[in-house]
Amino acid sequence: MPYSKYQGPSSEWTDFIHTTSLPVPSPSSASQTPEQLRAATNTARLQASEEDLQITGLRDKVSWQDHCILTRDYENILARVYKPKNMPLETLLPVYLYFHGGGYIFGTLDTEDASCCRIVAASPTPGVIVVNVNYRHTPEFKHPTQFNDAWDSFQWLSMHITSLGGDPNQVVIGGISAGAGLAASIVLRENTRLQQSQTLAKLNIRGQLLCIPWLVHPDRHPLATNQNASLKQNTDAPVLPMSLLKLFTDLLSIKDPADPLFNVALAAEGSLKGMPRATFLIAGQDLLRDDGLLYADRLGKIG
Template sequence: MLDYSQYQGPSEEWKSFVRDNPIQAPDLTLSPQTMRQATNELRVQIAQAELREGDLYKTVPWRDYSVLTRDKQNIIARVYRPSDNMSSEALPIYLYFHGGGHLLGTIETEDASCSRIAANASILVVNINYRHTPEFKHPTQVDDAWDAFEWLSRNASAIGGDPTRVIVGGISAGAGLAASIVIRQHMDSKTPSLTVCGQLLCIPWLIHPDNHPFRTQPTSSYMQNNYAPVLPMSLLQLFTDLLHAEDPADPSLNIALSEEDRLSGLPKSSFLIAGQDLLRDDGLYYADKLARNGIPTKVHVFPGLPHGFRRYSSLPSSRVWDELLLESFKWILSTDNACSFTVSKTK
């Protein structure tokens, strides 16, 4: 196997942070619904505070649209457009899927991050509220993501976006949904009429835990981060169990294990990876595979930082994360096809 253990850490930045801010382990004695409600309420509070601090309520208006799914249900697409670009100009589109293990997250939990991207990157952000476990099992989330992609193909111009400049991305479980769309769009001859020019995969969940080829390797992220902060194995296993996937080898849950002949011709791919993360190897393995198959690929690793560290905005690396998101959009939309691999220098 490829060995990425050199990024494990923890970093001095993280050790200093937790001395003053102890990280509570997830309470797995709670029901999934109770855990979801408590977590979502906290995330909404944080998002609202960041919206106020950044004055984003004024600079980025948003509008909600209804997306009809294949089973005749409605999910929400929230579209954010920077107020300094309210003309008829068609903007590049970022189709975004939130993280949370398919259990956590709402439209409102993502308002601050989506607004920042829209304002700072001059991009139309389309935030999709796919349905969650435990009420909705796999493949509902994957199907909702594709249905949203098809909805966007029919409505991109109407909402002020440019259908020839579409980036698909997300965080954690949402990044897995994004990656599944990009693969399917590439392989499907009847694909919707959108031009996907890149994917942005942040701390992505790209392999089903029961199907992970490196699960028992001593230097794997699974072995090193079994008890890691934010996302220990016990929590990932809960997320996995709630999906109730009948086949752990389902290709849509194992994008990083895709056969190489499916990868040729994929669009530019940008990755943000945390070193002390259970999912570290998912992202780095897939990025390596894409680069070996000639896909323009950029990777940035934050050594010694855990999954989802961006939620702690006082970390210096959280500011670097935001800067790299903007750099990723700029690179994907440019004519630069150079690959790169960079590592943050944490304190």
């Protein structure tokens, strides 16, 4: 099994958990409804974000504004656009289109404020713009609503990027966990579209950032039966045990586990040619470890 060598835990993680409280409690109570679980988790994430903003003084360095995105089913979702304060008026900045994690059920615009502000504040002059999309969540909205919202937000950005002060030739798309799956689906879909058409890209995707990405349906994972696969080794992993991943999957009500939207890491080889560069952040002691490593290997072999 090629990926079990990354299992861990690393010494850095061991030191971390001995000195730091995880900001999100383990959401494993069988007595809670999905809605109650979401409310409790989002409250904890929001509190952690607010504390981070206050401690770091990020509000003094970053400004933000909310925008409405009209979806294909004529609903509105929100995107929060973060910019450096005192941004040069005539300078078009690189744009990072970001999707939060949380199994398609957790996360809000507000829970991501600290993370998005930190990216803006830490970027070298003249800076970067972050677009944080609040796609719709389960249990109210089933698959493929989340993927449709992500694509619709990419289309919205292509129409409005310059008015936001962004450079259409410098776009990076990324996210965390479920959000990384949404980001990867956009990049793959746009790459396939460009392969099949003669039109020019409205946005030049320079790269994708996939952090602990969820890229394969658990029932379709090619490594799932191997005892050294991450789905076996990390069944009781902290933060994301198998019981929680199953809940996430069940709430999506995916009719076909082989749906290509939900299996980006298994995409046809031809559709991966010409893909923009990808950066992966992967945790060894994580159920989704092999999703990211499998996709990284496939992209690396194609070049």
